[in-house]
Amino acid sequence: MAATATSWLNDLTSLFTPTASQFDGAKGHKSSIQARLDYVLGVYRMFEIGSLRHGTGVWQYSDADYLVSLKGIQPTSALTMLTKVKEALQARFTSTTITIRQPAVVCHFSDGIVEVVPGYISSGGGYMIADPRGGWMKSFPEEHNKYVNEINAKHSGGGAKKLARHLKIWKYKRNVPVSSCYLEMRAAKFLSEETAYVPIIDLHYALKHLQSIELASMNDPTGLGSRFGSCSSDATKTDALPKLDTAVLRSKRALTYHLADDHDKAIEQLKLLFNR
Structure with a gap:
């Protein structure tokens, strides 16, 4: 036909x-990322978000995305938060390239890319995360x-x-x-x-x-x-x-x-x- x-x-x-198994390598880093951030900054929870979670991921382009709910006081600058998360992860994964791409800290592991979106619980629900255009934005990923x-x-x-x-x-x-x-x-x-x-x-x-x-x-x-x-x-x-x-x-x-x-x-x- x-x-x-x-x-x-x-x-x-x-x-x-994407097939379910294509991101197993990237997702395998979740526990070590969460443990490191919890040790340095304190973490309430870390859960999967983004296109793979939604079922709209694109093979060869989409990454494994996680939102990390941080403890402590939300700083004035979102970039300060991203920098602290990057430094904490870089000290743990010394041979991995880690960059900031707002609203995420991107970990380029050899077996997959993980985007970590840090944020703080917002009053009234949701999370305050870094706005790609600067400052903060409220997000309700779930x-x-x-x-x-x-x-x-x-x-x-x-x-x-x-x-x-x-x-x-x-x-x-x-x-x-x-x-x-x-x-x-x-x-x-x-x-x-x-x-x-x-x-x-x-x-x-x-x-x-x-x-x-x-x-x-x-x-x-x-x-x-x-x-x-x-x-x-x-x-x-x-x-x-x-x-x-x-x-x-x-x-x-x-x-x-x-x-x-x-x-x-x-x-x-x-x-x-x-x-x-």
């Missing part, structure tokens, strides 16, 4: 969906996961997570400096207002929506946390917007060819979109 745009997107989803799951369950086959994964694949393969968390929450919010999920149609209109709002920050759809920013700075947004324009053009062409039953040309545009 000849390939169609729909089957091509399904194959893309399968290819970039509630965000629940929100995505609820929207995902509305559509047969899990449309919200598939759309989020497609947007993330585009981001990574086309080197677009947009927050993965932002794309995931935008995908879920977009499909919350749709009655059905059709991959090639919703991919185009989700990208077109991002273009129409010029990657504007979004309110937390749960109504709990801080706004989600799309990019870490004005400079990165300036880099992202022309790439988004190109993506909208290619997804529109793919959709037009798809509706005309010209599957070869539709797939050709999808390959350009995802740099395949």
Whole structure:
């Protein structure tokens, strides 16, 4: 049977969906990271967050992400907190490259990358973590996961997570400096207002929506946390917007060819979109 745009997107989803075992190496460092931070700074709990936890991770690009709830008094500067966590881990894992990439401290282990997001319990619930744009932001990772799951369950086959994964694949393969968390929450919010999920149609209109709002920050759809920013700075947004324009053009062409039953040309545009 000849390939169609729909089957091509399904194959893309399968290819970039990580298997459960692909991150065993990275996840194996959790206990030693937690023990070190508890010894130096004090830890209430450490739990998995991010795209792998949500089921929207991208093979070869997503990392194992953990939020670490720290004891003590929240410092004035979020960077101070990140620096203390980095120094504590670097002293324990001396041969490992450890960097700060707000809101995380990134540990580049030989068998996988672990992103540690430190934070403090916030009054009223949630956690105060470093804002990539500077300062602090309130985050509710467990509630965000629940929100995505609820929207995902509305559509047969899990449309919200598939759309989020497609947007993330585009981001990574086309080197677009947009927050993965932002794309995931935008995908879920977009499909919350749709009655059905059709991959090639919703991919185009989700990208077109991002273009129409010029990657504007979004309110937390749960109504709990801080706004989600799309990019870490004005400079990165300036880099992202022309790439988004190109993506909208290619997804529109793919959709037009798809509706005309010209599957070869539709797939050709999808390959350009995802740099395949």
